[in-house]
Amino acid sequence: MPVLYVNDGEHDLEIGSNLPLLWALRDQIGLSSPKYGCGLEQCGACRVLVDGVPVASCRTRCGDVAGRPVATLEALRATAEGHEVIEGLLRANAAQCGYCLPGIAVTLIWLAMRRPVPFDEVVRALDDHLCRCGSHPRILRVARRIFDPDPDAAGDGSRAGHGNGET
Amino acid sequence: MDSALTEDGVLAAADGRRAIGDESTRRRLLGSLVEHPLLDAWLAFPEEGRVTVRTGKVELGQGIRTALAIIAAEELVVSPARIDVARTTTGSTPDEGFTAGSRSIEQSGAAVRQACAHAYRLLRDRAAARLEVSADALVADDGVFTTSNGDTVSYFELAAEGPFDYLVTAPAPLQPAAEHRFIGRGIPRLDLPAKISGAPAYVPDLRLPGMRFARVLRPPRPGATLETATPATVGSADVVRDGSFVAVVAGSEGEAEEAAERLAALLDWRGGMGFPLDAADPSYMAAHVVSSYPIIDGLASDGPAPPDPISHDDAALVLHSRFTKPFLLHGSIGPSAAVALHDGASLTVWSHSQGVGFLGKSLADVLGLDRGAVTVHHLDGAGCYGHNGADDAALDAALVARACQGQPISLRWARADEHRFEPLGPAMVVDLTASLGRDGRVSSWDEDILTYRHNARPLPQATGSRLLASWSLDPPVERSRAAPMLDFEAGGHRNGTPHYELGAMRVVKRDVDDASPLRTSAMRSLGALANVFAIESFMDELASAAGADPVAFRLGHTSDPRARAVIEAAVELAGGLEVPAGDDSVGRGLGFAQYENSMAYVAVVVELEVPARTAQITLRHAWIAADAGEIIDPDGLLNQIEGGFVQAASWTIKEKVELGPDGPSCSDWDSYPILRFSEIPSIHTKLIDRPDCPPVGAGEASCGPAAGAIANALAQATGVRVRDLPFRPEAIRAAFDALD
Ligand code: FES
């Protein structure tokens, strides 16, 4: 019976060690931010942090994270960086259906805690996430404001790509 | 409230058939109030300080709830924070058919606007009577009327006098545009705080007491059947079986997933019918044409046979090209899901369907329930982009719930099932022949559209059903196949008629149905993707044959000022179609269309790079100009237009459903790649506001122009014309090779 430490709570659960962490978080602990998208570590919708590192909770077994701290967006959104990222996304209406966003927010918050991070690295990290609605340009604009607030000073503000256009 | 109209009337509205003359003006001004004129059906003042707006249009990520709140707040003169947009539920919100075809603003927006404008006037009359002043002497602000000497009365006190009991049959005056506080400015999306922060927001987040969780086990190929017995339980999960429909149901989703994996290994599927592997080949499609329709004024006419091809003899030059589009996946990021509760006599379903009214009737028919015994509540889902598995999942959940009466069942499809069993976006072939006169103008245009069907939505049928699981029950319900769409700009002939003035014109739609297990249905922009891709590619081919500049050539073939304005605006935004000198792997291209030749105008210029060595397209920039009439919510409009561009860019560059003997051979995101963050170009969009033109939806309007612009940019960059989607490296390399 793995004991899970999730968002600073201790959960002694009657589950098998092989159960994907995603289901323990949703079914047993009652969290809604980790989403099921593929179950294959291909889309990023289920992303959480384990030991402060992003993982696909759909492909992480509970037995492997027993005793290690798990953080979901429910806790991360209450941090300073979480606030900054969520507010930034909301101010920009940076979503359509929004289903991919909790996972993306986890990645952006995790990166924001590690600033400075070169913008290219941020984009590479976002490549772990799929969005079907085409919300990428807006999410990238929010990310640029967070990670590259003065792009012209960096000398590449006008280069092609990565949704850096303004409308 | 229930629809007062016949099924046909509702269908006509849902399918977007355009009325003409006075009827058309009335519909434009009143929207869905034409079918549902009772004012009290659209809004209510349930408690002090709150306004409830009811709509039959559902949130698909397009921001409709927010747009309706903006409209209602403006016309009622209240703060948007006071508005609650009620969830769409069969039997209690107006039945507005499907939320599809970018029609929500036009139908529900107009209705809510007029309902609120009438309510404002009726409340003002009540206030005038109560305060014994003339209505003109009252000033409204955020739900309170005030007289010149300071007497006040609130909307909520006035509404307590009783329902309006009023039928809206004619338009009321609207708040003057100069005084608009919310329309044209927008407010933050109302639904996003919960969604972005991961709070419960979607169907699979719904939790009800005693809920159980289910997974379906789909056959390995369409029509395969289970001939042997299945166990009653797998571990802690119960097995539900009806004919060859089989599902597991457990106390948690994790257990259901695990049980489904264990049961899958025990099932012995027999038979079934493979897919035709060459179903997207033009020759296969041509061999399975059921009927042909001339397209006249946007309508497919099933009267006389199509006219003979135009003879192009006198022309200086005759060009012919063939363009193809493969089957595509809707590819929702969240697989289809539903919650159902069956209490023995009635069924309640929570679904992200685009048409809860039609779904409820279809469910009742399959389950043998009275139609009044089924209630469907809309709850948000991940984006669907058309008819995906949402409705099918609702039947799946209902079947499990019927076997587990009194227990709420939350059911969701596995990723592989979403990829393999959702209805496909139809394959199409567009053949174009045009003649170019010595004056450099197109003098005739002959177009032949070959298309699978675009609407297999679960409309209630006289016999049979369109819901996936119904065909596997014991006894099976007969599959009701999609019907060809004949309405204005519908299905495969959506944007089939060029918006340009091109002399003698003949457009023919050839409707394909091969009676195979293939299932095709509505996907964002329907036929407009293939048609606009073909028309815009071909316009560039003609311009080049005429030695003309592609922009001047288009402007020379349209006198529509709104068309000219978006084309000129996009080109100006881009600084022209010339590429920076010295880089011969870079190209720019233009694409334009007016969606459905009657809605939003969009022009797109794309700059891309495609090195000969890799033949891999990198999108660098997109410049977009759009005119969607009066702008209600500029930010929402930009979001829709940019999202449509990105999704269409993904279709154009990457996407294709490969067919294997057992159906689509793509079952995950590795076998069906889509555009990623690092592949997104910079996008600059300019909106053109037309306060005098009715607002129209734009969720699909940028898709076709995006494909056209990418095709033309690719041709400019490489000097070769690729006419088959998608533009994957192998297709581009083949075009290079053909050149050598
Ligand atoms: S659900 Fe885990 S990566 Fe897609």
Ligand code: FES
């Ligand atoms: S916003 Fe819908 S999938 Fe990203």
